[in-house]
Amino acid sequence: MIEEILPGLYRIEIPLPKSPLKALNSYLINGQERFLIIDTGFNRDECLHPMLASLKKLNVDLSRTDFFITHLHADHSGLVATLATETSKIYFNKVETSIVSFEGSEGRWDGMFAFYLSNGFPLDEFKKAFESHPGYRYSPRKRVPFSVLGEGDTIDIDDYSFRCIETPGHSPGHMCLYEPSKKILVCGDHILFDITPNITWWPELKNSLNQYLMSLGKVYGLDVALILPGHRSRWDNHRRRITELYEHHRERLSEALSALGDGAKTAWGVAPYITWDIDCKSWEEFPPTQKWFAVGETIAHLDYLEADGRVRKDTKNHKVIYSLV
Ligand SMILES: [Zn+2]
Numbered sequence: 394m395i396e397e398i399l400p401g402l403y404r405i406e407i408p409l410p411k412s413p414l415k416a417l418n419s420y421l422i423n424g425q426e427r428f429l430i431i432d433t434g435f436n437r438d439e440c441l442h443p444m445l446a447s448l449k450k451l452n453v454d455l456s457r458t459d460f461f462i463t464h465l466h467a468d469h470s471g472l473v474a475t476l477a478t479e480t481s482k483i484y485f486n487k488v489e490t491s492i493v494s495f496e497g498s499e500g501r502w503d504g505m506f507a508f509y510l511s512n513g514f515p516l517d518e519f520k521k522a523f524e525s526h527p528g529y530r531y532s533p534r535k536r537v538p539f540s541v542l543g544e545g546d547t548i549d550i551d552d553y554s555f556r557c558i559e560t561p562g563h564s565p566g567h568m569c570l571y572e573p574s575k576k577i578l579v580c581g582d583h584i585l586f587d588i589t590p591n592i593t594w595w596p597e598l599k600n601s602l603n604q605y606l607m608s609l610g611k612v613y614g615l616d617v618a619l620i621l622p623g624h625r626s627r628w629d630n631h632r633r634r635i636t637e638l639y640e641h642h643r644e645r646l647s648e649a650l651s652a653l654g655d656g657a658k659t660a661w662g663v664a665p666y667i668t669w670d671i672d673c674k675s676w677e678e679f680p681p682t683q684k685w686f687a688v689g690e691t692i693a694h695l696d697y698l699e700a701d702g703r704v705r706k707d708t709k710n711h712k713v714i715y716s717l718v
Contacts, residue, residue, distance in 0.1 A: 394406040394447075395447050395450060395451065398420075398619070398621070399575070399619075401422060401423045401424070401551065401553075402420065402421070402422055402423075402553075402577075403420065403421040403423065403451060404418050404419070404420055404421075404621070405418075405419040405420070405421060405443075405444065405447045405448075406418060406419075406443075407419050407433070407434035407440050407443055407444055408439060408440065408443060409434070409435060409440070409468055410439045412468065412527065413588075413671070413683075414468060414588070414624050414625075415624070415625070416624065416625075417432060417433075417434050417435075417440075417468050417469065417623060417624060418432070418621065418622065418623055418624060418625075419431065419432050419433055419434060419444065420432070420579060420621055421448075421451060421453065422550050422551070422553055423451065423453070424550040424551040424553075425551055426457065427457050427458065427459055427550060428453050428454070428457060428458040428459070429458070429459050429460070429461060429548065429550050430453075430458060430459075430460050430461075430476070431460075431461045431462075431463065431570070431579055431621075432461075432462060432463055432468075432469040432470075432581065432623060433460070433462070433469065433470065433471060433472035433473050433476060434468060434471055434472050435467050435468050435471040435472070435527060435530075435531035436467065436471035436472055436474070436475065436531045436532060436533055436534065437471070437530075437531050440471065440472060440531075441472055441475060444472060444476070455476060455477075455478050455481070456478045456480055457480070458476070458477075458478070458481055459481055459482040459483070459484065459548075459550075460473050460476070460477060460481060460482070460483045460484065461484040461485075461548060461555075461570065461579075462483065462484070462485050462493075463567060463568055463569070463570075463579070463580075463581025463582070463583075463623060464486070464489065464563065464564040464566065464567040464568070464581055464582065465489040465492060465493040465564055465566070466527075466528065466564060466582065467527050467528050467530075467531040467532045467533075468527065468531070468623075469581065469582070469623060470493050470494075470532065470533060471531045471532060471533060472533075473533060473537060474494065474533035474534065474535050474536075474537045475533075477537055482540045483537055483538070483539050483540060484539070484540050484541075484542050484548060485539040485540070485541060485542070485566075486541070486542065486543065486559070486566030486567070486568050487541045487543060487566065488561075488565045488566030488597055489564065489565060489566040490539050490541065492597075493532065493533065494532055494533040494534065494535060494536050494537070495529075495532045495533065495534050496533075496534060496535050496536050501596075502523070502529060504596065505523075506519065506523065508594075508596075509685065509688065509689075511708075511711055511712060511713050512659055512660040512661055512688060512692060512712075512713050513658075513659030513660060513661025513662055513688075513712060513713075514661050514684075514685070514688060515661075518681050518684060519681075519685070521681040522681035522682045522684060522685040523685075525680070525681065525682045526682055526685065527682070542557045542568070543557060543559060544557060544558065544559045545557065548570070552574075553572055553575065553577075554572060554573075554574070555570040555571065555572050555579070556570065556571045556572070556573065557569075557570060558570070558571055558611065558612060559608075560580075560581075560583045560608035560611060560612065561598055561601075561604045561605070561608055562583070562590075562592060562598075562601055562602070562604045562605025562606070562607075562608045562609075563581075563582045563583055563590045563591065563592060563605060564582075564595070564598075565595050565597035565598040565601075566597075567581060567582070567583055567608070568581070569581060569583055569612060571612075571615055571617075573616075575618075575619070576616050576617055576618035576619065577617070577618070577619045577620075577621065578612065578615060578617045578619070578620045578621065578631060579621045580612070580620055580621065580622050580623070580631075581622070581623045582622075582623045582624070583608065583609075583612070584609070584612070584620065584622060584631055584634055584635065584638070585622050585623070585624055585625060586622060586625060586626055586627065586628045586634055587624075587625040587626060588624065588625060588670065589638060589641050589670070590605075590638075591686050591689070591690055592605050592642070592690055592693045593686065593689030593690050593692070593693055594689050594692040594693050594696065600696055600697055600700045601693045601696070602642060602693045602694055602696070602697040603697055603700065605642075606639065606642065609635045609638060609639065610635075612631065612635070613631075613632055613635050615631075617629070617631050642694070644668070645667055645668075645690075645694050646694055646697065646698060648666055648667045648668060649663055649666070649667065649691065649694045649695055649698060649704075650698065650703065650704070650717070651666070652666030652667070653704065653715060653716060653717045654717065656716075657707075657714045657715060657716035658714065658715060658716075659712055659713060659714060659715070660688050660691045660692045660695055660713070660715065661688055663691050663695065663715065664676070664684070664687045664688050664691040667687070667690075667691060667694075669683075669687055671683060695715045698715075699715070702718060703717070703718055704716070704717060704718060705717070705718050
């Protein structure tokens, strides 16, 4: 599905089969000389074919196309290695360049394995979660050369001048693009409207929830008339949504605290006490990958509470146990 949002600015909806996210919003700027594609879809045929069909309809010439990837998640980065040509520039953040593709980062998954087991995840469930994890299955398979951008750098294409804003939290190097004269904020998964962005534990990011909340504060003050998120529908009031997201995390923090009220627990033990927006009647019914995301998000909240001095973290018998201070 293609939608023309502004002259020369399109949204291409890329289906994400079997993902609760449903679809990815890829954005295309059709310039006089070059095209710019922002985010791409999973590295799988079910995303590649609709993408290629849409690019054909819009007469996009991939040999004159550059890419901006908001963050490493496979639904955003997956197809970039397939679509990019020798003349393409691929704009990306520095932190995630070494971990975005599967090649060279295989060992990282072993570290994930050990980490989640130490947080109480049962081995057999984690194996299932791992096999169906979209990052493991649908990341780019080969490394590509990136043009690294950081805070304040710009991408100019015709009368669009996008400025990079570093917004770590949802991922370690997440970046948004802001177009000040048109008041456009391309926000990847930093702000979503129908769903809340997953905030999880990252080896590269200390206290990810705190960083996320600070990154929300960073874009709050921007003058925005059009906000282009990575998934689902858009809305023009980013400030009201940021206020809701603050409230959402405050509620989760208090749920995590009350879960520890009747005794110390691992993150796996705390996760079922948290309210999750998922179509399942009980924690046991969650698909294994959703349990992974939920436990990761629980750890981010518990680490925030630990940094805040309200929760203590100890290791007993190779398990990380959280308790109230
Ligand atoms: Zn994401």
